[in-house]
Amino acid sequence: MVCYSRGMNGSxxxxxxxxxxxxxxxxxxxxxxxxxxxxLTFGSVVFGFSIAFLKxxxxxxxxxxxxxxxxxxxxxxxxxxxxxxxxxxxxxxCMFGIESYEKALTTNALVSKKNPWSIATTWxxxxxxxxxxxxxxCWSVFAxxxxxxxxxxxxxKTSIMEMRQWIK
Numbered sequence: 044m045v046c047y048s049r050g051m052n053g054s055x056x057x058x059x060x061x062x063x064x065x066x067x068x069x070x071x072x073x074x075x076x077x078x079x080x081x082x083l084t085f086g087s088v089v090f091g092f093s094i095a096f097l098k099x100x101x102x103x104x105x106x107x108x109x110x111x112x113x114x115x116x117x118x119x120x121x122x123x124x125x126x127x128x129x130x131x132x133x134x135x136x137c138m139f140g141i142e143s144y145e146k147a148l149t150t151n152a153l154v155s156k157k158n159p160w161s162i163a164t165t166w167x168x169x170x171x172x173x174x175x176x177x178x179x180x181c182w183s184v185f186a187x188x189x190x191x192x193x194x195x196x197x198x199x200k201t202s203i204m205e206m207r208q209w210i211k
Contacts, residue, residue, distance in 0.1 A: 075133070078168065079126065079129070079130065082122075082126050082168075082171055082172070082175070083123070083126060085175065086119055086122050086123045086126065086171075086175050086178075087123070089119060089175070089178065089179060089182070090116070090119040090120075090123070090178075093112070093115060093116065093119070093182050093185075096186060097112065100189075100190075101186070101189035101190070104185070104189050105188055105189055105192045107188075108184070108185045108188045108189055108192075109185075111181045111182070111184045111185035111188070112181075112182070112185045114177075114178075114181040115178045115179070115180075115181035115182035115185060116178070117178075118174045118175065118177045118178030118181060119174075119175065119178040119182075121174050122171050122172075122174035122175040122178060123171075125167050125170050125171040125174060126167065126168075126171040128167050129164050129167035129168055129171065132160050132163040132164040132167060133160075133164045135160040135163075136158050136160035136161040136163075136164055138160075139158050139159075139160050139161075140158060143156060143158075
C-alpha cells in the first residue's frame with residue numbers, strides 16, 4: 044500500500060486514520076446496497092400494487108383517468124430502469140477508481156481526476172427517486188378519481204380486508 048501523506052507512515056494516528064477510513068468505506072458500501080434494494084423494492088411493489096388496484100378495485104376505470112395510469116406506469120418503468128443503470132454506472136465508477144490508482148502506483152504520482160461514472164451514478168440515484176415520486180403522484184390521481192367516480196362506492200371494510208390479504 045502506498046501512502047501519500049507526509050511523514051505519517053506507521054504512526055498511531057496514521058493507523059487510526061486507515062482503520063476509520065476502512066470502516067467508512069464499508070459503511071458507504073452498505074448504505075448504497077441498502078438504498079438500491081429499497082428503491083427496487085419500492086418501485087416494484089408500487090408498480091404491482093397499481094396493477095392489483097386496477098384488477099380488483101377499479102376494473103372499469105373512468106376513461107379520462109387512463110392517461111394518469113399510463114403516466115404512472117411510464118414513470119415507474121423509467122424509475123426502475125434508471126436504478127438499474129445506476130448499478131452499471133456504480134460498477135464502472137469502481138473500475139475507474141481501480142484503474143486510476145493503478146496508474147498512480149505505476150507512475151508514482153497521484154492524479155486527481157473526477158470520476159464521470161460516480162457523477163452518473165449520483166444523477167441516476169436522484170433521478171430514480173424523482174421518477175418514482177412522479178409515478179406515485181400520477182397513480183394517486185388515477186386512484187382517487189376512480190374511487191370517487193366508480194360505478195359503485197367502494198366498501199371501506201372490504202377494501203381494508205382485501206388490502207390486508209395482499210400484504211400477506
